[in-house]
Amino acid sequence: MTEYGRGHGSEPWHPEDPLYGDQGWTGHQTQQGQVPYGGEQQQYAQDPQYQQQYPQEQYPAQQQGYAPQYPQQAQQAQQPQQVQHPQQAQHPQYQQQPHQPQQPVYDAQGWDTGGQQYVATAPADPYAGVDPYAQQAAAGYPGENPDLYTTADAYPPPQPPNLRHLEPELPEQQDDEPEESFLAGGGDAEDGDDNGGGGRRAGRSKGGKGGKPKKRSGAACLVASLVIVGVLGGGGYYGYTFIKEKFGAAEDFAGEGTSEIVDVEIPKGAGLGQMGRILKEAGVVASAQAFVDAAGANPKGKSIQPGTYPMQKKMSGAAAVALMIDPSKLRVITVTEGMRNAKVYEAIDKKLNKPAGTTEGIAQQNAKNLGLPAWAGNNPKIKDPLEGFLYPTRYDLSKDSTPESLLKQMVKNASDKYAELGVEGKAKELGLENPLQVITVASLVNAEGKNHDDFRKMSEVVYNRLKKTNDVTNQKIEFDSTYNYAKGQSEINFNLKEAQAFNNPYNTHYIKGLPVGPIGNPGMDALTATLNPDHGGWMFFVSVDGNTTTFTKTYDEHLKLVAEFQERQKQKNGG
Structure with a gap:
């Protein structure tokens, strides 16, 4: 071998x-x-x-x-x-x-x-x-x-293939064990055994070395279980809520709500989703989605305006939308161009649930403390010192709104605008005695005209009639709006002779020149037209059909228009 x-x-x-x-x-x-x-x-x-x-x-x-x-x-x-x-x-x-x-x-x-x-x-x-x-x-x-x-x-020595047996590699043993978490339950008395008579504790045993398995504290296990249950329970709840909100019917109340009233303020620029969330937080609707759905189903749902709404709690989405599309329900006060102070006072009392006459009394008693400019309200014959100084715009009411706070805000807005336009410096350029007369002319123009073009011609009529050379009307303005203001009315058909005989500092059918003060709160169009008149030499005007105003330069032309107007009125009244 x-x-x-x-x-x-x-x-x-x-x-x-x-x-x-x-x-x-x-x-x-x-x-x-x-x-x-x-x-x-x-x-x-x-x-x-x-x-x-x-x-x-x-x-x-x-x-x-x-x-x-x-x-x-x-x-x-x-x-x-x-x-x-x-x-x-x-x-x-x-x-x-x-x-x-x-x-x-x-x-x-x-x-x-x-x-x-x-x-x-x-x-x-x-x-x-x-x-x-x-x-x-x-x-x-x-x-x-x-x-x-x-x-x-x-x-x-190497082994042949038929005798090779690969042994799995064991993880390297580290000298220092990482610290165990509190869930391991490693107490002092449970981490090791005593080393016999020495009384010293044995070191922690390594896995696979035959040492005792470490004991786990029951309290730690309980804490771990509670944590797991809490996580699973919370995740399940939020998952259920998410699925319900995404795919389920929106939660909604039924009916017009309870008797409890809350003021809900909708900011400017808010969309329907933001409105719904605000209403839900206030307890008005059950969910924002219910409000959004109801607004989408309502043809006027997208016309909801910002502002403060007095609303009942636990209203259905449809009921909330129906309330908010009604402008009269909105807790705002809108001062329109040419609006008289008497109407503004009534609106404030109504919106703030005050007795009638509350705001007017405050205006009369505290006019000097509401922020009027120094050149306003000096004539003792002025009916209302704040007339012409409650600037036309929208005013949102809040829970803290009071008649006095609203009046101050309106006066401030008017004063700021007048200063911006330079009213005080332009009075003399227009042949007027003081800045208050500029506001007065603007109030007359705003009461008689229909649009900005009318306002410019109206202001030209006023300035021409104020001239000393005016021998047609003898420097009388003769505006029907002044007579109505003096009377506290708004009538188109009244007795002209009675108007000419009514002695009142605001009645331009009786007095020469301008009234003692404004007869309303002029808007920006009327103010700018007053400061920049037409200069067309207009002296008369009349609105035959109630919509279109016709201006003339001579009295004869004016008489023809007046006759036409009277005939139209007879036909309208069935005479």
């Missing part, structure tokens, strides 16, 4: 031969002194009698015979398939070895040794009874590299 376990017959290799069926194993060396097949050879020192070279290309394909030979016999053997690694010629172990017995050379036909044949006698097997994969100590030659597999710290 040879060193590879072959007998002198033709029997096949034994399956446990380390080289059996492993021609392609290149990952490890089979044993000391052997190299992977098909790769580069790197041989280690072996016993002289086993120093043989086997052709790499020939071995995997031919298993019938072998041709072991020494390096110095390579040429004598004349093996064409012998491949010698370049390192073999340089390394000392591959140099010619003296006094070595010639080894037989096998071929594919028998025991041809170049003239000699060996017969049945087989040499002793040096590997008999020895683990072929155990590490063999080899005697080295001087100058050769040390065998790294013979040292105490060497890696174990």
Whole structure:
């Protein structure tokens, strides 16, 4: 038998031969002194009698015979398939070895040794009874590299594929354990055991070392359970709420609500969604979506104006929308252009739920403390010092609104506008005595005209009639609006003779010149028209149909228009 376990017959290799069926194993060396097949050879020192070279290309394909030979016999053997690694010629172990017995050379036909044949006698097997994969100590030659597999710290010899068993790598044990959370329940008395008589506590045991499992505090487990239940419960609640709001019917109240009233303020620029959220927070509607849906279903739902609304709690979305589209329900006061103070006072009392006459009394008693400019209200004949100073615009009421606070706000707005227009400096340019007369002219223009073009011609009529050269009306303005103001009425048809005989500082049918004060609160159009009249030489005007105002320069033209107007009025009244 040879060193590879072959007998002198033709029997096949034994399956446990380390080289059996492993021609392609290149990952490890089979044993000391052997190299992977098909790769580069790197041989280690072996016993002289086993120093043989086997052709790499020939071995995997031919298993019938072998041709072991020494390096110095390579040429004598004349093996064409012998491949010698370049390192073999340089390394000392591959140099010619003296006094070595010639080894037989096998071929594919028998025991041809170049003239000699060996017969049945087989040499002793040096590997008999020895683990072929155990590490063999080899005697080295001087100058050769040390065998790294013979040292105490060497890696174990490689294993063939059929004997390899990969062991799972265990995680590295750390010297210091991380601190446990409070949920681990690591109390002082439960982290370790006593070390016998010393009384010292044992160190914490490592996992897999056979130590005691750590105890867990019941309280900590309870806390953990409560936390988990809380998270799941909260997530479920919010998830249910989200799904319900997205896909379910919007929550809504029924009916007109309770008797409890709340003031809800809607800011400027608020959309329907923001309005719905404000109403929900105030307890008016059950959900913002119910309000939005109701507003979308109402044709006037998008016309809701900002402001403060007195609303009942627990109203349906439709009821809330119906209230808010009604301008009369809105807690605002709108002073229109030309509106008289008496109407403003009534609106304030009504919106603030005050007794009738409350705001008018405050205006009369505290006029000087409401912010009037120094040039206003000096004439004792003035009926209302605040007339002409409650600037026309919208005023939103809040919970803190009072008659006095509203009056101050209105007076301030008027004073600011008049200062911005430069009323005080332009009075003399217009031939007027003081800035108050500018406001008075503007109030007359606003009461008689219909639009800005009318206002400019109206102001021209006033200025022309105030001239001392006016011999047609003898410097009388003769505006019906002044008579109605003096009377506290708004009549179109009245007795002209009675008007001309009514002695009142505001009645321009009786007095010459301007009234003692404004007869209303002029708007911006009337103010700018007063400061910039038409200059067309107009002296008369009349509205025949009640919509269109016609202006004339002569009295005769005016009389024709008056006759036409009177005839129209008779037909209208059935006369």
